Amino acid sequence: MRLREARVIVVAAESDFTADLVVSRLDRDAFVRMDPGRLHESLTVGGRFAAGAWTTVVDDVWRTARIGPGCAVYWRKPTHPDTHPDPDDRWRAEENTIALLGLLRAQPVLWVNDPVVVDAAEHKPAQLASAASHGMRVPDTLFTSDPARARAFVTDHHDKVVVKALTQRHTTFVPTTRLRASDDLDAIAGTLHYLQALVENRLFDARVTVVGDRVFAASITTPGALDWRTVLAADCRHAPITPPADVERACREHVRDLGLRYAALDFVVTADGWTYLETNCAGEFGWIEALAGLPISTEIARLLTHHTRTTATRHRVVPIRARM
Ligand SMILES: Nc1ncnc2c1ncn2[C@@H]1O[C@H](COP(=O)(O)OP(=O)(O)OP(=O)(O)O)[C@@H](O)[C@H]1O
Ligand SMILES: [Mg+2]
Known part of the structure; x- marks a missing residue:
């Protein structure tokens, strides 16, 4: 045959x-x-x-x-x-x-x-710098293992700071968590922590999936959670949305500059606009395709063929x- x-x-x-x-x-x-x-x-x-x-x-x-x-x-x-x-x-x-x-x-x-390109593109510090260079709004961010620097950052931001995990592999799930000056900040000594200014007054989270030149976006609305991943999908609302044209363009260029043809970007949306959080270079899309009705898999197949x-x-x- x-x-x-x-x-x-x-x-x-x-x-x-x-x-x-x-x-x-x-x-x-x-x-x-x-x-x-x-x-x-x-x-x-x-x-x-x-x-x-x-x-x-x-x-x-x-x-x-x-x-x-x-x-x-x-x-x-x-x-x-x-x-x-x-x-x-x-x-x-x-x-x-x-x-x-x-x-x-x-x-x-x-x-x-290319998984080799993905490995290089996953690093958050370079992602934040790339996003800002394309005009996206990026929260004030500090990587530190120094309790005194962490305390100063929390004070500068009037106690409105979050701490996030870079990896989720070695412990149980670590959600985005508020950090306050009253917390035991001495405990961070010896471990590099990823601190970020809290984006307040969220209207919704947004997941933007870029496939080649096409951009698919969905809003994720929770009943007031800081981190939507802590809420059951059934308790969130997912809907297709159109990002502002400048955000859409910046997403496309940022993904291309990372050397990728596919990526899923996270944003917090407030009345002031869209704030970039991160790029998931190998982010999942099946769930958001199903929940928001976005034709992502069709577009990936189209790009390949x-x-x-x-x-x-x-x-x-x-x-x-x-x-x-
Ligand atoms: N600076 C911030 N201010 C307010 N909320 C934030 C901030 N950073 C993250 N969050 C919230 O935390 C959740 C996860 O955000 P993000 O995707 O940045 O986290 P992550 O730990 O990098 O996630 P991932 O597992 O996707 O790599 C989202 O609901 C997001 O809105
Ligand atoms: Mg994320």
């Missing part, structure tokens, strides 16, 4: 419902899906370096993808090698993941998103000279 030629590579865990959503918008023959953290024998990957160039081919039982300029890669949280209890399985998963990533990164494909079509067409054009 002749394999169909695919141009989209979907890299995701098998039980990833959000990846399923994007895949459901793609033509059946347009993509090969794989999870390097759990490679099956029915799927093969081969990369050959000869005459100064890589030739890389990925096959499943129906489709084959020759990786090159006409291809797009949708890389979304494949199974992490550390999740395998057996050390040999962990090693195999790690080998597969590193080899696949290296082979794909050696080609000029369209990435949504539009690229493969336009680039493939361009590469097939025979130069006039060659035809003579």
